[in-house]
Amino acid sequence: MKYIISGGTGFIGRRLVKRLLADTDYVAVWSRKPGLELRTGVASHSWDPLHGEPPEESINGMDTVIHLAGEPVAQRWNAEVRRRISDSRVLGTRRLVDVIGRVKHKPTTLITASAIGYYGDRGSEILQENAGPGKGFLAQVCMGWEAEADRAAQFGLRVVKLRFGIVLGPDGGALQPMRPVFKAGLGGKLGSGRQFMPWVHVEDVVGMIRHAATHDVSGAMNCTAPNPVTNAEFTAALGKAVHRPAIFPVPGFVLRLLFGEMGSHMLDSARVVPKAALRSGYEFQYPELAGALANLVG
Numbered sequence: 001m002k003y004i005i006s007g008g009t010g011f012i013g014r015r016l017v018k019r020l021l022a023d024t025d026y027v028a029v030w031s032r033k034p035g036l037e038l039r040t041g042v043a044s045h046s047w048d049p050l051h052g053e054p055p056e057e058s059i060n061g062m063d064t065v066i067h068l069a070g071e072p073v074a075q076r077w078n079a080e081v082r083r084r085i086s087d088s089r090v091l092g093t094r095r096l097v098d099v100i101g102r103v104k105h106k107p108t109t110l111i112t113a114s115a116i117g118y119y120g121d122r123g124s125e126i127l128q129e130n131a132g133p134g135k136g137f138l139a140q141v142c143m144g145w146e147a148e149a150d151r152a153a154q155f156g157l158r159v160v161k162l163r164f165g166i167v168l169g170p171d172g173g174a175l176q177p178m179r180p181v182f183k184a185g186l187g188g189k190l191g192s193g194r195q196f197m198p199w200v201h202v203e204d205v206v207g208m209i210r211h212a213a214t215h216d217v218s219g220a221m222n223c224t225a226p227n228p229v230t231n232a233e234f235t236a237a238l239g240k241a242v243h244r245p246a247i248f249p250v251p252g253f254v255l256r257l258l259f260g261e262m263g264s265h266m267l268d269s270a271r272v273v274p275k276a277a278l279r280s281g282y283e284f285q286y287p288e289l290a291g292a293l294a295n296l297v298g
């Protein structure tokens with residue numbers, strides 16, 4: 001199998017590349033700085049989704065395109081940041097699909113990242129892939145993002161849209177900024193703590209991407225663990241994993257003061273379950289939070 005990956009040098013992408021190389025697949029990546037790609041056996045091409053299309057020769061003859069690149073959401077937003085968050089996903093995917101439509105030897109599959117932001121703030125409602133979109137900026141971005149990816153179907157591609165949850169890893173993702181705070185005994189729930197957090201271990205993210213590439217699945221797939229927890233349950237479990245109390249709550253107004261509009265979204269609740277992944281036979285390595293945290297910080 002021949003893969004080309006955007007975001008292949010990022011937190012998720014570098015693990016995915018390692019996994020595909022271990023499976024003896026051909027792997028190429030797009031990067032804004034391709035000269036920094038030093039891994040043996042990885043071809044590197046230049047592409048910045050904010051500033052143009054990927055080169056046609058990088059896609060021609062590939063079997064599967066995996067599109068993970070996007071401006072980080074976890075930062076304080078202003079008008080320029082919001083533009084980059086949206087354009088890097090919506091416009092970037094449009095440019096990618098436009099080039100796919102022009103190449104002679106087209107890939108058979110497009111796997112693109114999306115996010116649970118698609119669902120918005122939904123309280124305790126159980127959200128499978130057939131749930132409708134929510135409201136707000138992130139939901140609008142995700143809808144536009146997925147709509148651009150869906151255009152690849154007109155060129156005969158199988159399209160899979162992975163709605164990533166809160167990804168936990170040992171050296172990146174949501175856990176990285178939390179771990180030192182909790183190890184210092186200063187951790188606690190955010191706001192009321194009643195909001196659901198659809199977490200997922202990074203190794204299961206890689207596993208689900210590989211699963212989507214090698215199984216006959218299409219459409220939306222929630223990339224989350226099968227057992228979402230509330231923020232209060234998550235913080236208690238993380239405190240237990242690092243052997244510290246988690247007794248210092250962070251009020252909602254403090255989050256909004258520190259992070260602006262992004263702070264409000266940190267209190268969103270999305271009780272997302274990965275129905276499509278389970279139905280298609282994916283077996284989770286870390287279905288329970290306690291086991292995932294034991295692996296990551298224990």
